[in-house]
Amino acid sequence: MDRFIKVYFDLGLKHKEIVCILEERHGYNLSIRQLIRILHVHGFYRYKNSTDVMTVAEFIMHEQRFSGTMHVYRWMYYKLKCRGIRARKEEVRLLMRVLDPNSVDLR
Numbered sequence: 001m002d003r004f005i006k007v008y009f010d011l012g013l014k015h016k017e018i019v020c021i022l023e024e025r026h027g028y029n030l031s032i033r034q035l036i037r038i039l040h041v042h043g044f045y046r047y048k049n050s051t052d053v054m055t056v057a058e059f060i061m062h063e064q065r066f067s068g069t070m071h072v073y074r075w076m077y078y079k080l081k082c083r084g085i086r087a088r089k090e091e092v093r094l095l096m097r098v099l100d101p102n103s104v105d106l107r
Contacts, residue, residue, distance in 0.1 A: 001022070
């Protein structure tokens with residue numbers, strides 16, 4: 001069960017969604033509070049274990065340099081998430097504003 005919880009948590013699903021999927025697909029009946037306890041026991045936190053800001057900034061600069069397209073912050077957030085880099089959307093938005101203000105203004 002812990003393996004399923006980690007997979008769904010890493011996908012970014014909300015607690016309620018994880019509980020519903022665990023019940024419907026895997027037959028585990030948990031409350032949201034039980035799920036939160038399990039997550040905390042295993043050290044899974046949404047924002048506590050976020051990646052260093054410099055790592056996020058380097059990834060954003062690399063993507064902007066080599067892709068050649070202007071990304072909106074939501075798309076960049078998704079790319080970060082796919083690479084296993086944890087950052088808040090607001091953090092990504094602010095970094096993109098600092099790193100490439102002209103592109104942000106054009107959008």
